[in-house]
Amino acid sequence: MAIKMIIDTDPGIDDAMALFYAIADPAIDLLALTTVFGNVTTAQATRNALFLLKTAGVDVPVAQGSSQPRKLPAFPPSAHVHGSEGFGTLQVPKQTAQVIPESAQEFLVRMARKHKGELVLCAIGPLTNIAAALDIDPEFCRNLKRIVIMGGSLGAGGNITTAAEANIYHDPHAADFVFRKGCNITLVGLDVTNQVICPRSYFAQLATQSPKLGGLLHKMADFYIDFYETVGKFEGCGMHDPSALIACSTPELFVTEDHKLRVICSGDRSGETVSDQNLAAEAVKVCVGVNISLVKQKFFENVAKLK
Numbered sequence: 001m002a003i004k005m006i007i008d009t010d011p012g013i014d015d016a017m018a019l020f021y022a023i024a025d026p027a028i029d030l031l032a033l034t035t036v037f038g039n040v041t042t043a044q045a046t047r048n049a050l051f052l053l054k055t056a057g058v059d060v061p062v063a064q065g066s067s068q069p070r071k072l073p074a075f076p077p078s079a080h081v082h083g084s085e086g087f088g089t090l091q092v093p094k095q096t097a098q099v100i101p102e103s104a105q106e107f108l109v110r111m112a113r114k115h116k117g118e119l120v121l122c123a124i125g126p127l128t129n130i131a132a133a134l135d136i137d138p139e140f141c142r143n144l145k146r147i148v149i150m151g152g153s154l155g156a157g158g159n160i161t162t163a164a165e166a167n168i169y170h171d172p173h174a175a176d177f178v179f180r181k182g183c184n185i186t187l188v189g190l191d192v193t194n195q196v197i198c199p200r201s202y203f204a205q206l207a208t209q210s211p212k213l214g215g216l217l218h219k220m221a222d223f224y225i226d227f228y229e230t231v232g233k234f235e236g237c238g239m240h241d242p243s244a245l246i247a248c249s250t251p252e253l254f255v256t257e258d259h260k261l262r263v264i265c266s267g268d269r270s271g272e273t274v275s276d277q278n279l280a281a282e283a284v285k286v287c288v289g290v291n292i293s294l295v296k297q298k299f300f301e302n303v304a305k306l307k
């Protein structure tokens with residue numbers, strides 16, 4: 001049976017890749033999207049989520065989430081990475097479809113209760129909505145099957161600062177809170193996603209197989225790869241969010257280690273994820289190894305089918 005899934009997202013170019021992957025993979029039954037700030041503002045994230053669903057011809061609810069971090073003031077969006085509207089140079093039209101009249105956090109709590117023990121939450125933005133859902137219902141995580149999070153780094157350093165990965169950096173207090181709450185978490189961080197790098201030619205080929213949706217990703221990826229080239233370490237772009245989706249449906253492509261995690265919440269190292277075996281917290285399954293070629297192949301094979 002397909003995995004019942006909600007994706008919490010800040011679309012974002014690699015979020016668009018992840019969403020199209022989720023739609024294409026028959027092992028995933030996408031129930032809804034919830035939105036959060038990060039790559040863009042929350043209002044832009046919601047508009048972008050509605051745009052992606054409409055473009056893909058998929059009708060699932062979208063619930064809008066928090067517009068600023070748990071304790072910190074709002075950050076400017078990552079326009080140099082994802083473009084001023086989130087999708088490179090694409091101008092995203094205003095959407096006529098509406099969000100549901102329930103906040104992301106209320107919706108997540110309700111859906112976790114309704115699908116108790118069956119729902120997988122894949123969080124590919126800052127963890128603000130997840131922390132807020134735990135504020136409403138301390139049993140929230142226990143009602144989920146598991147949470148798969150794109151975020152953090154154990155040994156790979158950061159991507160927004162030298163120490164921090166972007167999703168954790170944008171709301172370190174939320175991430176620290178969620179990591180200590182005894183949730184069944186798999187963390188798909190930079191230790192693995194920095195290894196899954198796809199060049200321009202990969203997206204060009206995808207566009208020939210799937211001209212509409214693969215073609216859209218090809219256009220977006222061009223902007224994203226331009227940014228990666230400025231970093232100088234990569235020939236292509238990191239498949240961060242799609243890797244998290246693939247870890248939901250095909251966990252055997254990843255090697256995990258158990259770590260109790262905390263997050264540094266201030267100073268130069270704010271947003272750094274730290275393994276600390278002395279913590280009174282449940283261990284997180286941190287991905288430390290990945291079958292790079294099979295992850296790339298799986299993404300390609302599934303998204304190439306999309307019309």
Ligand code: RIB
Pocket residue numbers: 010012013014015038039124125150159165166167240241
């Ligand atoms: O560090 C990568 C993560 O930050 C991805 O989720 C990307 O979309 C950005 O939000």
Ligand code: CA
Pocket residue numbers: 009010011012014015038039124125241
């Ligand atoms: Ca994201």
